[in-house]
Amino acid sequence: MNKIKGDLLRESFDECLPxxxxxxxxxxxxxxxxxxxxxxxxxxxxxxRSLWFSKHAPERFFYAGISEQNAVGLAVGLALEGKKxxxxxxxxxxxxxxxxxxxxxxxxxNVPVKIVGSHAGIxxxxxxxxxxxxxxxxxxxxxxxxxxxVPADAVEAEHATMFLGDxxxxxxxRTNREPTPLIFNEHSYRFEFGKGIQLTDGRDATIIACGxxxxxxxxxxxxxxxxxxxxxxxxxxxxxxxxxxxxxEAAKETKAIITAEDHQIIGGLGSAVAEVLAEENLRVRFxxxxxRGFAESGSPADLYRKYGFTAERLxxxxxxxxxxx
Numbered sequence: 001m002n003k004i005k006g007d008l009l010r011e012s013f014d015e016c017l018p019x020x021x022x023x024x025x026x027x028x029x030x031x032x033x034x035x036x037x038x039x040x041x042x043x044x045x046x047x048x049r050s051l052w053f054s055k056h057a058p059e060r061f062f063y064a065g066i067s068e069q070n071a072v073g074l075a076v077g078l079a080l081e082g083k084k085x086x087x088x089x090x091x092x093x094x095x096x097x098x099x100x101x102x103x104x105x106x107x108x109x110n111v112p113v114k115i116v117g118s119h120a121g122i123x124x125x126x127x128x129x130x131x132x133x134x135x136x137x138x139x140x141x142x143x144x145x146x147x148x149x150v151p152a153d154a155v156e157a158e159h160a161t162m163f164l165g166d167x168x169x170x171x172x173x174r175t176n177r178e179p180t181p182l183i184f185n186e187h188s189y190r191f192e193f194g195k196g197i198q199l200t201d202g203r204d205a206t207i208i209a210c211g212x213x214x215x216x217x218x219x220x221x222x223x224x225x226x227x228x229x230x231x232x233x234x235x236x237x238x239x240x241x242x243x244x245x246x247x248x249e250a251a252k253e254t255k256a257i258i259t260a261e262d263h264q265i266i267g268g269l270g271s272a273v274a275e276v277l278a279e280e281n282l283r284v285r286f287x288x289x290x291x292r293g294f295a296e297s298g299s300p301a302d303l304y305r306k307y308g309f310t311a312e313r314l315x316x317x318x319x320x321x322x323x324x325x
């Protein structure tokens with residue numbers, strides 16, 4: 001009823017790493033593998049983990065200072081000269097302050113710059129709402145030609161970054177500062193752009209999650225399995241382009257769908273899934289779990305409890321949807 005798919009997942013989720021570490025680890029590999037890779041950072045290289053790249057290729061690492069717009073512009077210039085450019089900073093700064101440069105220089109001109117926003121979501125914690133990027137997916141998703149990846153753990157972040165090394169389109173990669181459970185076996189995991197991953201089987205309901213909510217969704221499915229409720233969990237690591245087929249299958253094969261994300265419910269994963277359901281005229285009980293306004297300062301664990309980003313909340317919402325059928 002709730003079988004884990006193959007050997008994709010680890011037996012336990014005891015080991016934790018921030019997804020930014022997966023990004024940094026991949027940059028180290030890319031520095032050695034491809035001399036066309038360049039990295040730009042806006043004065044936060046230690047925090048974003050782009051500094052790890054500089055240890056291996058200092059001549060291809062550039063500090064733009066506290067100037068996010070300039071950092072993106074520099075990355076665009078390098079990309080136009082044939083380099084494979086990554087630009088990193090905190091998500092709140094890149095998607096906010098540098099939006100116009102991303103729109104005009106990256107997307108309008110279709111330049112394959114990889115934009116990496118760290119410290120995303122309320123998982124950022126005590127830095128508070130002014131530093132918690134909770135609208136960044138929506139901002140990036142509305143841009144023509146922009147692609148969006150939200151890794152579920154550090155393993156997926158590493159694989160996604162390696163993929164982006166040769167990706168010839170603009171892309172936004174969202175990472176976190178707070179350590180979260182490693183859920184994937186690094187030797188069996190394979191990243192496939194634009195394809196959601198079904199992690200558990202279930203015919204009663206589906207949870208479609210991204211980022212740090214994926215392991216919480218798996219925990220919720222395990223708790224519901226004890227009650228005889230089979231929940232399908234889908235890791236939607238690529239928000240744009242969204243995997244329409246896996247959503248359609250979930251709508252046809254299960255009785256209810258819940259989306260879960262550390263982001264505003266408007267414009268993010270929940271909105272993307274809702275658009276597919278509406279456009280395909282798929283009738284299924286549906287609910288979005290996410291933020292409905294600004295959060296506040298606090299520890300990541302306390303904030304996740306307060307705003308309902310817990311396995312208990314997801315399980316209760318699933319049971320409520322099923323009872324309403």
